[in-house]
Amino acid sequence: MRTINAIYTAELGEEWTNERVLPQYEACVDRLPLPEADRVKLRDFVRFQLVGQRARRVMVPDWAKLGAFESRAAAFEAGAEQFLDALAAQVAPAAEEAGITFDAVISTTATGNLMPGLSYRLAHRLGGLVRRDSMMIDLANVGCTGSIKAVNLARTLDPAMENILIAAVELPTTLIDVGGTTLDVWQGNCTFGDGAAALWIGVEPREGGLAIEDIRYRQRVDTGLDLIRWAYRDYYTFALADQKTFDENVREIVTQTLSEAESGWKDEPRWAIHPAGIILLMKIARKLGIPTEAIQPSTSHYRRYSNMSSASVVHILKDLAEATPPGAAINLVTMGAGFNVLYGRVRRVT
Amino acid sequence: MSMDPSAVLERMRAYFERKQPPEVLATFGTQSPKALLPDSLDVVDFILYLEEATGCEIDVNEVGEALMNKNFGELAEEVSRRLAGR
Numbered sequence: 288m289r290t291i292n293a294i295y296t297a298e299l300g301e302e303w304t305n306e307r308v309l310p311q312y313e314a315c316v317d318r319l320p321l322p323e324a325d326r327v328k329l330r331d332f333v334r335f336q337l338v339g340q341r342a343r344r345v346m347v348p349d350w351a352k353l354g355a356f357e358s359r360a361a362a363f364e365a366g367a368e369q370f371l372d373a374l375a376a377q378v379a380p381a382a383e384e385a386g387i388t389f390d391a392v393i394s395t396t397a398t399g400n401l402m403p404g405l406s407y408r409l410a411h412r413l414g415g416l417v418r419r420d421s422m423m424i425d426l427a428n429v430g431c432t433g434s435i436k437a438v439n440l441a442r443t444l445d446p447a448m449e450n451i452l453i454a455a456v457e458l459p460t461t462l463i464d465v466g467g468t469t470l471d472v473w474q475g476n477c478t479f480g481d482g483a484a485a486l487w488i489g490v491e492p493r494e495g496g497l498a499i500e501d502i503r504y505r506q507r508v509d510t511g512l513d514l515i516r517w518a519y520r521d522y523y524t525f526a527l528a529d530q531k532t533f534d535e536n537v538r539e540i541v542t543q544t545l546s547e548a549e550s551g552w553k554d555e556p557r558w559a560i561h562p563a564g565i566i567l568l569m570k571i572a573r574k575l576g577i578p579t580e581a582i583q584p585s586t587s588h589y590r591r592y593s594n595m596s597s598a599s600v601v602h603i604l605k606d607l608a609e610a611t612p613p614g615a616a617i618n619l620v621t622m623g624a625g626f627n628v629l630y631g632r633v634r635r636v637t
Numbered sequence: 638m639s640m641d642p643s644a645v646l647e648r649m650r651a652y653f654e655r656k657q658p659p660e661v662l663a664t665f666g667t668q669s670p671k672a673l674l675p676d677s678l679d680v681v682d683f684i685l686y687l688e689e690a691t692g693c694e695i696d697v698n699e700v701g702e703a704l705m706n707k708n709f710g711e712l713a714e715e716v717s718r719r720l721a722g723r
Contacts, residue, residue, distance in 0.1 A: 328702065335701035339677030530696055566681045566697055573685065586678055 289442045290489055290496040290636060293381055294605040296598075297373035297483040300344035300366070300460075305337040311351065312337070312476065315465035325468075332470050336477035343480025343593035345460045346370075355521040359461045363399030366458040370483035371405065374454055375412035378485055382416045382450075385493075389413070390448035391422040393440060395433030397596050397624070398459045409454050422448070430515065430623030431561050433597035434484065435631060439502045441488040451488040457481060457596040464524050472518075475525025482595030484602055497608055497617070497633035504629050505544040510536060511626025534567055537622060541571050544628040545620070552618055552632060556581060557611060559604040561621035562589035596623075604633075611635045639721045640691055646713035648690040652683060666710030670703075680704065693720055 316330045346366035353359050382389070394405035401408070404425030410417035422444075429436055434455040441451040459479035464472050492498065514533055518526035527533055545552065558581040560568060568582050588603045595602065600621045607617050612635065619631035650665045653673060661668060674680045680697075688695050695716070697704075703715040 331702040331705050334705045335697075338671070338680055338705070339675060341677060565678065566684065569681055569685055590678075 288490075289499045290492045291438070291486050291499065291604075291608075291633060292489040292491075292493045292496045293487040294601060294608065295374055295377040295381075295485040295487075296602050296605055297370050297377075298344060298592075299369055299373055299483075300346040300481050301348075302342050303345050303480075304342045305339065308343075308477075309334065309337045312465070312473075315351070316473075319466070319468055321468055329468070329470065329473060333473050333477060336474060341590050341593060343460070344482060344595075346458055346481045347460050347463075350460055350463045351465060353461065353463060359522045360399065363458050363461045364401055366461065366481060367396070367399065367401060367405060367456050368408070370456045370458075370481075371409050371412060371454070374456075374483060374485045375409060378452065378487070379413055379416060381487070382413070387450045387489075388415070389417050389421055389450050389452045391424065391441070391444065391451040392417055392454070393424045393426065393437045393451065394454045394456065395426040395429055395437045395597050396456050396458075397428065397430045397433055398457045399461060400427060405454060405456055409452070413452075417452075428624075429597065430625065430627075431563060431594070431596045431599070432621045432623040432625070432627055432629050434486075434601050435502065435597075435619060435621045435629045436504075438486065438488065438499065438631070439504065439629065442499050442502060446490055449490050453486045453488060454483070455485070455597040455601055456483040457598045459594075459596055462523055462525060464520060464522070467520065467524060469526075471527040472524050474527065478525075478594050480593035480595055482592055482598035482602060484598045484605070486601060492636040494637050495608070496636045497604075498636050500616070500632045500634055502619075502629060502631040503544055503547055504627065505540060505547070506625050506627040507536070507540050508625065511540070514626045515624040534570075536626065537567060537628075538571055538574070540626060540628050541620065541622060542575060544630050545575060547630075552630075553577065555616050555618050555632070557607050557615065557617040558582060558584065559600055559607055559617055559619050560585040561600045561623070562586070562594050562603070563622060565589055597621075608633075608635065613637050640717055642710075642714045642717040645691065645717045645720075646710060649687065649709055649713060651690070652686050666713070667708050669708055670712060671705060673709075674704070687716070691716065691720060695719075
């Protein structure tokens with residue numbers, strides 16, 4: 288059985304609280320070429336999205352000035368390089384101390400495109416810790432489920448590949464579009480923050496490691512293609528189906544996925560849940576009889592960092608793992624574009 | 638399902654029974670949701686409560702404007718209208 292031997296997180300960029308973001312966004316909405324009634328509706332929507340205490344990290348120095356493709360793609364690359372520096376600085380000493388090299392490097396991002404990919408750039412920083420014959424894979428366009436998909440992929444690789452490094456790097460603030468006029472673009476503007484994380488997956492359990500007991504995957508391409516997707520202006524923009532369709536579909540798919548998981552999941556008090564749509568999460572938790580406290584780690588993460596796409600669930604898992612006694616399990620739930628939901632369960636081994 | 642505004646308002650008020658002082662509850666209809674629900678999770682919890690209390694699902698994006706700009710009396714009217722329209 289594969290284990291998550293270590294989790295590394297990177298917290299970079301400037302902190303922007305709702306209180307700080309809101310006046311800037313309101314000024315942008317005021318400049319949009321909209322009929323007054325539509326402007327009022329959009330402004331109220333933004334105010335509602337930014338109610339209360341919440342923050343996000345922003346890697347882009349001047350996000351309001353992001354323009355066409357070139358500036359956004361360059362901002363993604365610059366931010367990704369900084370995240371990779373921060374992750375490599377943590378991974379390298381740990382791998383050297385353990386005396387291992389990585390047999391594979393898998394990267395994931397949903398918020399930008401690079402060539403060469405993130406896996407090569409990370410390997411470059413790790414020098415001899417990634418061998419010439421190591422496998423390099425870059426997962427793209429995988430949405431918020433990317434990191435757990437990568438864990439699932441690592442789990443299914445040949446056990447001869449003993450040590451696998453996964454990196455999730457997300458810079459959704461490079462997609463902030465203050466010239467957009469639709470509610471879903473502004474929902475994206477208000478929801479996301481930047482973040483990155485890495486996981487060392489092994490076959491030998493190590494102290495503090497998490498055995499990967501189960502990962503279930505459910506995709507619903509029959510009804511889910513339009514639930515979350517990119518739309519386009521000068522760059523990619525965030526697009527959602529209408530709220531009712533979105534809520535109904537997501538609730539159904541999450542409920543189905545959990546019902547197919549191994550028995551006993553409901554009894555676990557520890558949950559690392561991707562922080563997408565806190566209202567929806569709370570509704571699902573109530574429907575499934577999951578105690579409200581179970582989603583507290585996700586809501587705490589969301590308050591502090593907002594939604595970091597595929598990096599969020601790894602941050603939450605790291606925080607939970609540190610407070611989990613040996614033998615206890617943690618449930619993983621993540622969901623995103625496709626539409627798909629992944630459920631997993633890991634257990635602290637020592 | 639229908640519920641008149643005063644019944645909706647009464648259910649809303651019940652949510653704040655042990656959370657707010659009597660003087661606030663006495664003028665509940667004129668109080669601002671923004672002031673009594675300062676945190677986004679407070680808003681979520683209130684909406685989930687309201688769904689249970691009215692037996693009807695509430696689209697937060699539909700009532701978001703009222704939550705931001707209106708008082709509880711006006712919000713109760715808005716919710717009552719939406720319930721009647723289903």
